[in-house]
Structures are given as C-alpha cells and as structure tokens.
Amino acid sequence: MRSAHTVEQVRAAEAELMTRLPEGALMQRAAAGLAYAVIDLLGEAYGRRVLLLVGSGDNGGDALYAGVLLARRGVQVEAWLLSDRAHEAGVAALTGAGGRVVRITGADSQSGGRRPDVVVDGIVGIGGRAGLRPEAEAALEAVRGAPTVAVDVPSGVDVDTGEVAGAHVRADVTITFGTHKVAHLVDPAASACGVVHLVDIGLDLPDATVEALQPEDVAALLPRPDPDAQKYARGVVGIRAGSAQYPGAALLSVAGANSGLCGMVRYVGDVADQVRATHPEVVGAGRVQAWVVGSGGGNGAADQLTEALQDRVPTVIDADALRSVVGPVPVPAILTPHAGELAAMLRVERGEVENRPLEHARRAAATYGAVVLLKGRHTLVVEPDGRVRATTTGTPWLATAGAGDVLGGLIGALLAAGLEPYDAASVGSWLHGAAATLASAGGPVTASQVAASIPAAVRALAEA
Known part of the structure; x- marks a missing residue:
C-alpha cells in the first residue's frame, strides 16, 4: 500500500x-x-x-x-x-x-x-x-x-x-x-x-487516511473461486442500464460486469435483445447480490434505481441515476460521479470540485452515507468516515466515451463476488486503469477494448 x-x-x-x-x-x-x-x-x-x-x-x-x-x-x-x-x-x-x-x-x-x-x-x-x-x-x-x-x-x-x-x-x-x-x-x-x-x-x-493500492494489494483483495465453486456461489450481479436512446451504455455496463469476476450477470432493461445478442452468457431477471444502475438510463433511470433499491443489496449508482440521490442511500452503495455530476449533487460549480476534489468527495460521502468514487486523472474513492484511496493506474487515452459504463459494471461484479463497497470501488478502479493501459499499449483505446482487457489485467497480477 x-x-x-x-x-x-x-x-x-x-x-x-x-x-x-x-x-x-x-x-x-x-x-x-x-x-x-x-x-x-x-x-x-x-x-x-x-x-x-x-x-x-x-x-x-x-x-x-x-x-x-x-x-x-x-x-x-x-x-x-x-x-x-x-x-x-x-x-x-x-x-x-x-x-x-x-x-x-x-x-x-x-x-x-x-x-x-x-x-x-x-x-x-x-x-x-x-x-x-x-x-x-x-x-x-x-x-x-x-x-x-x-x-x-x-x-x-x-x-x-x-x-x-x-x-x-x-x-x-x-x-x-x-x-x-x-x-x-x-x-x-x-x-x-x-x-x-x-x-x-x-x-x-x-x-x-489517504492511500493508493499497489499490485500486491489488489491481488490480495481480488475474489477468487474456490475449487468447488459454482456460478451462484461466486455471486450474481444485475445491470439496470441503457435505454432505447442509449443502448450502448447497457452493452458496455454488461461488458464490464461480464469479465469473469463473478458467476453470472443478469440484465433487466429496454435493450435486452441487443445485450443477449452481444453477450449470450447474460440472463434475465432474478435474484442478485448487487445491482448496477443508471448508465444511459435517461428519463427511466429514476425508476431503475427505485426498483433496484427494493432488493436491499449493495448498489452501484452511476450517471443518470445520480440525479435521484437526494439523501443517505438506504443500502450499501457506491456513487460514481465525474466532477460535473458531483457538482450538481452538492450544488456547487464544477470548477470548485475540480479545484478541491478531495474536499468535495469527502463531503459527498458523508452527506449521502455512501462510498463516493470521483472520476478523474487520479480517481478518488472515499468512505463516509473520510478514508481515501487514490487510483494511480490508467492512461490519458482512458478519457473516452463509455469508459465509465465499463467501470460501473466491473465494480458491480466485484460487489456481487463479496467485496465490501470501499474495496470493490478501489479494486475496480485500479483494474479499470490497468486494463486500459494494457489495451492502449501507448495509443488510443476504446471502452470496449478496456472491457475486453480486464481478464488480462487480472492474469498479469497473478503472474506478478
């Protein structure tokens, strides 16, 4: 560490x-x-x-x-x-x-x-x-x-x-x-x-109170299947994301979740046919150990969040669903805003968040009683008690459309596999950056390529 x-x-x-x-x-x-x-x-x-x-x-x-x-x-x-x-x-x-x-x-x-x-x-x-x-x-x-x-x-x-x-x-x-x-x-x-x-x-x-995970820390925290594991025991993550207007958000959220780190991915939403065509392993509604909500949900994101919270399981709340968070979240939760979204949640100017990210991320975590993952060059993961982990992996090429959707799905898979929200968010952020670096190899990268490189990033940890 x-x-x-x-x-x-x-x-x-x-x-x-x-x-x-x-x-x-x-x-x-x-x-x-x-x-x-x-x-x-x-x-x-x-x-x-x-x-x-x-x-x-x-x-x-x-x-x-x-x-x-x-x-x-x-x-x-x-x-x-x-x-x-x-x-x-x-x-x-x-x-x-x-x-x-x-x-x-x-x-x-x-x-x-x-x-x-x-x-x-x-x-x-x-x-x-x-x-x-x-x-x-x-x-x-x-x-x-x-x-x-x-x-x-x-x-x-x-x-x-x-x-x-x-x-x-x-x-x-x-x-x-x-x-x-x-x-x-x-x-x-x-x-x-x-x-x-x-x-x-x-x-x-x-x-x-401020730390940055190193490869050995991530390797120690990563959930690994037992010799007699079966898919349900490894955790099931549900994705409520995307819409007819933004189908790609659903596909990318599912891609992040469907990286092998949990046993099963369920999708519930408007573009189920497109999701199944791209990810045949993904199934429909049923019991889950964690939800990922909001990416590309548009006007339907509020309903997606309401429905997910009824299951009383840990939940990743991203993008459009963040607008519906108005007080302490009633389940263990991870909020994943960028600077503009956090500014809207705290009713301040975006520049204030960009100039003082640590102060505002801590304020949000305390206000909403949830882990806050503030995206940035050094993403900050903040506990309500003020503890912080900064992510130092990644590449500037990761600033690309859909990368946040992949991140949300990846964190959801780790939640479903049994990690606590603080660990799931910080390990997911670290792996997301490491996968982007592998996929980029020094050049441009797309969100889909990042998702596809997550297993390689995990293998690299094991080899190290």
Missing part, C-alpha cells in the same frame, strides 16, 4: 526520529537520496550543471547539502538564495565544496550563461502555503523549460489537500522523504509532481 501522510504526522515522526539521531543526520539522509536521484536524472555527473533554488526552510537545506554531494562528483552547482534566511551551514558547506551561491533580491532573476541541465526546487517545503512569492516566480520563469526536481513536494502546492492556488512548480521528478504526502496522490497537485520517488529515512508513522 502506498500511504500518504499529513504534514502534522510527518513532523511528529521526524521529531521522534531526531531524538535518536546525531544532529543533522536526518537532513544528510534526505540530501543523499536527493543527490543520487539528480544524478540518475542527469545520467552522468561530471561537467553537468545543476541550479538549486533555495528557500528558507529545511528543504532548502536538503537542496544545499545535495549540492555539496553533487559538487564532489564534478557537477557545476549554483544556488540561488530566494530568501534573506537560508540554511547557513548548508551555504557554507556548498561554498566549501566549490559551489557558487547567489543571493537573489527583489523579483529580478536571470539565468545567465548556459541553461542548467537540472533545476532543484528547494523553495518551499511541506510546511509552506499554496502559491509562491514574486521572487520565486521570477526565478522559475528565468529557467523555464529546464528539467526540474522538486524536494519533497513541488513548491506552491497545498500538501495536505492536493489543492493549488496561483503559481507553483511543475516538476518532472519529485523526491520525497519518509512517506508520500497527500499532494503526491490527489490532484491537481499530484499532476504537478511528475514521477514521485520515495526515499526511506526511517520514519515510524501512524496509519494514513
């Missing part, structure tokens, strides 16, 4: 560790990890040029001491000090190692000479606020286009919420220490982090 901790949790763990270490040892650990990551990005050290953007905090000290190690490897290191206060011991060490230190005053920064091969962002650490001061903005503008490595988090993002406000660093690589932070997993800040590399510095941390 990839765990993301808050600033308060990290600070407490660091303080406890420092009582057991010599003074300065923790910063030296961080600096060493940062320096080796920069060398990996450079490919070679000797003769390369690295620019450090240094603020007043400890991550500025991390950058300075990393600069010392780089200078000793033959890197030409220059540090721009963007504050009247800097880590003086780090400044002295870098100067002693042959690095160049420049104090930047006002908002005027000039790169001067050859563009650096790598810029190290040590401007603001995890204790900073969102946004940047003018001198930091000017420094970033002066080196625009150079590969950037952020120390702990990209400067200017909100670490505990994943929000951004105004100017911030967009890193190619982020080197973080001890644990991931919320901003590494939650957009929009996560999109500014680039590739995140974790350096273990020996922190003893509590349980995290």
Whole structure:
C-alpha cells in the first residue's frame, strides 16, 4: 500500500526520529537520496550543471547539502538564495565544496550563461502555503523549460489537500522523504509532481487516511473461486442500464460486469435483445447480490434505481441515476460521479470540485452515507468516515466515451463476488486503469477494448 501522510504526522515522526539521531543526520539522509536521484536524472555527473533554488526552510537545506554531494562528483552547482534566511551551514558547506551561491533580491532573476541541465526546487517545503512569492516566480520563469526536481513536494502546492492556488512548480521528478504526502496522490497537485520517488529515512508513522493500492494489494483483495465453486456461489450481479436512446451504455455496463469476476450477470432493461445478442452468457431477471444502475438510463433511470433499491443489496449508482440521490442511500452503495455530476449533487460549480476534489468527495460521502468514487486523472474513492484511496493506474487515452459504463459494471461484479463497497470501488478502479493501459499499449483505446482487457489485467497480477 502506498500511504500518504499529513504534514502534522510527518513532523511528529521526524521529531521522534531526531531524538535518536546525531544532529543533522536526518537532513544528510534526505540530501543523499536527493543527490543520487539528480544524478540518475542527469545520467552522468561530471561537467553537468545543476541550479538549486533555495528557500528558507529545511528543504532548502536538503537542496544545499545535495549540492555539496553533487559538487564532489564534478557537477557545476549554483544556488540561488530566494530568501534573506537560508540554511547557513548548508551555504557554507556548498561554498566549501566549490559551489557558487547567489543571493537573489527583489523579483529580478536571470539565468545567465548556459541553461542548467537540472533545476532543484528547494523553495518551499511541506510546511509552506499554496502559491509562491514574486521572487520565486521570477526565478522559475528565468529557467523555464529546464528539467526540474522538486524536494519533497513541488513548491506552491497545498500538501495536505492536493489543492493549488496561483503559481507553483511543475516538476518532472519529485523526491520525497519518509512517506508520500497527500499532494503526491490527489490532484491537481499530484499532476504537478511528475514521477514521485520515495526515499526511506526511517520514519515510524501512524496509519494514513489517504492511500493508493499497489499490485500486491489488489491481488490480495481480488475474489477468487474456490475449487468447488459454482456460478451462484461466486455471486450474481444485475445491470439496470441503457435505454432505447442509449443502448450502448447497457452493452458496455454488461461488458464490464461480464469479465469473469463473478458467476453470472443478469440484465433487466429496454435493450435486452441487443445485450443477449452481444453477450449470450447474460440472463434475465432474478435474484442478485448487487445491482448496477443508471448508465444511459435517461428519463427511466429514476425508476431503475427505485426498483433496484427494493432488493436491499449493495448498489452501484452511476450517471443518470445520480440525479435521484437526494439523501443517505438506504443500502450499501457506491456513487460514481465525474466532477460535473458531483457538482450538481452538492450544488456547487464544477470548477470548485475540480479545484478541491478531495474536499468535495469527502463531503459527498458523508452527506449521502455512501462510498463516493470521483472520476478523474487520479480517481478518488472515499468512505463516509473520510478514508481515501487514490487510483494511480490508467492512461490519458482512458478519457473516452463509455469508459465509465465499463467501470460501473466491473465494480458491480466485484460487489456481487463479496467485496465490501470501499474495496470493490478501489479494486475496480485500479483494474479499470490497468486494463486500459494494457489495451492502449501507448495509443488510443476504446471502452470496449478496456472491457475486453480486464481478464488480462487480472492474469498479469497473478503472474506478478
């Protein structure tokens, strides 16, 4: 499990560790990890040029001491000090190692000479606020286009919420220490982090409230048939989706469910003949262990939801059916909105959800007493108690018509197979992204191809 901790949790763990270490040892650990990551990005050290953007905090000290190690490897290191206060011991060490230190005053920064091969962002650490001061903005503008490595988090993002406000660093690589932070997993800040590399510095941390499943976690949670299993024991999922106007939604919802993860799929709706023609394994009305409702239901989605809820089984509520959710859902449920649908449910503007997805997903989960799966680049799965899993699998090509219908069906199959809603939603989201990556192979992908690749994604987990 990839765990993301808050600033308060990290600070407490660091303080406890420092009582057991010599003074300065923790910063030296961080600096060493940062320096080796920069060398990996450079490919070679000797003769390369690295620019450090240094603020007043400890991550500025991390950058300075990393600069010392780089200078000793033959890197030409220059540090721009963007504050009247800097880590003086780090400044002295870098100067002693042959690095160049420049104090930047006002908002005027000039790169001067050859563009650096790598810029190290040590401007603001995890204790900073969102946004940047003018001198930091000017420094970033002066080196625009150079590969950037952020120390702990990209400067200017909100670490505990994943929000951004105004100017911030967009890193190619982020080197973080001890644990991931919320901003590494939650957009929009996560999109500014680039590739995140974790350096273990020996922190003893509590349980995290924001996590990201890893392949081994998904493999452990996936329901697998017993040796003597039969189809009913493996779970039956029902699909109430599609309409005469939107028959494709039914076909795609069924395709997501009919991926072999449960024993049987039932379809009840207006396009049963088309569903059976495409999916001959699918049967009609009968007893189910879970329902999937709403995709392409149009004006009939409200009735679909009412009928499904009468069975008192776990239910995935998607698309058109979300408009009929006006209070706490009376069964274990998973709501699967995109930003616009969640905005309508919470009566806010879409931009507010996109700017603060974690806040709004948590609010919706508490309001409706259901697991909320907020679709996005990093989809968020949120429990009513505030726990969060962020999905980091997938590809930008997954932003395609019908992909959400496949996702709903897949999650429904996992519910029917016995997973709790929080696990079904997060495992389903992870598999959906993994299947899309397999189907895409770096290029365009359709929703039907994603559904067809779900078994391959499951097999890849078993092989790993």
